[in-house]
Amino acid sequence: MKLLFCSFFVGLGVISAAAQETGFAKFAAATVHPLATDAATAAYARGGNAVDAAIAAALTLGVVDGHNSGIGGGCFIVIRAADGTLTAIDGREMAPAKAHRDMYLKEGKVDDEASKTGALASGIPGALRAYDLALKKHGQLTLADLLRPAADLAEKGFPIDAVYARKLAATAKKLRLFPASAAIFLKADGTPLKEGDLLVQKDLAQTYRAVADHGLTWFYGGEFAQQTATWMAENGGIISAADFANYRALEREPIRSTYRGYELVCMPPPSSGGVHVAQILNVLEHFPLRHFRASSRIHVVTEAMKLAFADRAHWLGDPDFASVPKGLVDKTYAAELAKKIDLDHVTAVPAHNTPPRWEGDIFGKHTTHLSTADAKGNWVALNQTINTAFGSKVVVPGTGVLLNDEMDDFAVQPGVPNAFKLIGAEANAIAPGKRPLSSMSPTLVFKDGQPLLTVGAAGGPTIITQTLLLISHVIDDGQGPNAALAEPRFHHQWNPDTLKIETQFGAGTLRRVQALGHTLDETSAFGACQAVMWDAERKLLVPAHDPRIPGKASGL
Structure with a gap:
């Protein structure tokens, strides 16, 4: 397999620092x-x-x-x-x-x-x-x-x-x-x-x-x-x-994970969001995303999404009723999954994979998002x-x-x-008193022990992918939250085997992604993501609401 690099992330907008966005002191x-x-x-x-x-x-x-x-x-x-x-x-x-x-x-x-x-x-x-x-x-x-x-x-x-x-x-x-x-x-x-x-x-x-x-x-x-x-x-x-x-x-005990030196604090099961935001980012750590051309970046992230959603279908459920392995967010497991990604073509994911210590190391027993x-x-x-x-x-x-x-x-x-x-297995079967699996992904991101970002989204299973894409744009590309939310987005949930993708990427990028073997489901826009980010340089809180929908980001 070969890597396709560009000197910058082609076609996905100008990288903006949080310092260029409106912030509030209190x-x-x-x-x-x-x-x-x-x-x-x-x-x-x-x-x-x-x-x-x-x-x-x-x-x-x-x-x-x-x-x-x-x-x-x-x-x-x-x-x-x-x-x-x-x-x-x-x-x-x-x-x-x-x-x-x-x-x-x-x-x-x-x-x-x-x-x-x-x-x-x-x-x-x-x-x-x-x-x-x-x-x-x-x-x-x-x-x-x-x-x-x-x-x-x-x-x-x-x-x-x-x-x-x-x-x-x-x-x-x-x-x-x-x-x-x-x-x-x-x-x-x-x-x-x-x-x-x-x-x-x-x-x-x-x-x-x-x-x-x-x-x-x-x-x-x-x-x-x-x-x-x-x-x-x-x-x-x-x-x-x-x-x-x-x-x-x-x-519940929150999920703690890291991505390129930043710490993530995520919601544990019965949210599948926290598990799979962390899992997908663990896989993406093995790739220099910010140096990929747009189509290659979309491809790699999509392949990581597929692997995570296949695991979701099998392993995830209410931890008070099902054994949900902590190994899903293990860095070693992510490295194994990363090796399955072919940078030149789509890789079939016929079924879930098996994380380490799956038998014993388990989590203890339409939508809107807001950030403050x-x-x-x-x-x-x-x-x-x-x-x-x-x-x-x-x-x-x-x-x-x-x-x-x-x-x-x-x-x-x-x-x-x-x-x-979405499909599920026995882990998410109905039982009295059980809580159904959810894609909701409220997430906090820290740098050097201090809070940097609060983020989450609405839109069914796309909540997971919207959240991780915003985190990637902030950490990998140095963007402020409003610029990151303006980026076009994409989503794959393993089943059905189609890539939901916004047409804002442009015809050329969409053709290159399709040539890698993806079946595209093109759409003008989807999802609704909200965030607040700390601008350490100005000592201001920078709120951001998704430009695809009505909303408001404000403060004091």
Whole structure:
């Protein structure tokens, strides 16, 4: 095999230092919606820190970006506190006690729509428990402090943007199936709200205030849980009030890895994101990426993605139920995988590989991302989701809460693709109380022991690849976060065997990549990534939001 070098990374934009991007001295935040970024800033200004700001943004996104996330879903949070403490909080949804591996089989065939829409699609939401745990460990404000401003916004209403309107139009047919959902998101004649229309969510406002007034027990086992259980019993669901009462957010040991002298702190399983961001970067350390021409760099990174996603399909699941090998992020294993990459042509990856010590050394038992940081040293990467657009499409009557469809993130049957065409094995099979595998990849990057970058993304399995591409552009190319987010991106998840790639790369590069043996799935844009980076030279926090979508990066 031969190496193809160029003196610079051809066709991928001008390398920009963070010093050329707007920074803030005290605090910075980046989210997918201006109102959420404003909520984060307001929380900080009221005496909060980056943790409080992140939770304020998350709760606000549940109002203004509810098709992606909300308190009817779950989240992962990675925190570096001002005292240097690292915390990884698992607020992932949990399968109900009556769930079982064959619950979507009907007459021997998989009913894959039942895991996406309706009463059987939802896991037990974990977001509120996770928010509360994060605030109690590292915040300055209370959950009630942050719920009330979001409730006011839900009651007052806001004009929906183009993204919300597009998602609503695409989902309207399914939302019509559920009267409580239709009453909120559709007009009286059944047509969806359009861009600029005011979305008012009075029931959601009331729910937020009830949690603020009565505490989490109102939601987990109290009135909300009872209302949900009643609706489920009447509509063929299996969730009970006891399922809510039994839910706990968990603290897990974060994954620690390195890349070219930088340290990564990532979310562990049931996130597959942290494992595979680290694994892919471990493989890429064996290649001088910044000196490759564009097509060669795309090829090498794609081959590393394929190897990691093949491992994901076999090994990854909830570590409380499945043995997930720590060897997946082992440097020696990465070196073995790197040797499998042919720089001149695509290499077939027929199945997973086997990491070292796989039998004994294991991890202890549609989406949005936001990043916040403050000058005192609190850094937060928070991913939250209800899975596909508008989750299960079910709003529990009288509550305004959209329930997730995270049961589809299990392998509904081993080998059967989910909504994102991902397949899983026994490690991610359905079981009572189990948490489904996720691609969410909240990540913190450090240099010389000090926080440098908080990053994560939205977009199903592309979350993993968006996150690692941004990290590579910052570390390999010396770019600031806004310049890195403007770079075209690509994604391969092993199955299906196609390379999703943005046309911004240009026709010449796309032809060269295709000539290496890749089957291209060309697209104008995909994903949504957010970041905050520390500019040591200016001593400023530099926030960045993805230019592909509406959003806001700001600070104080």
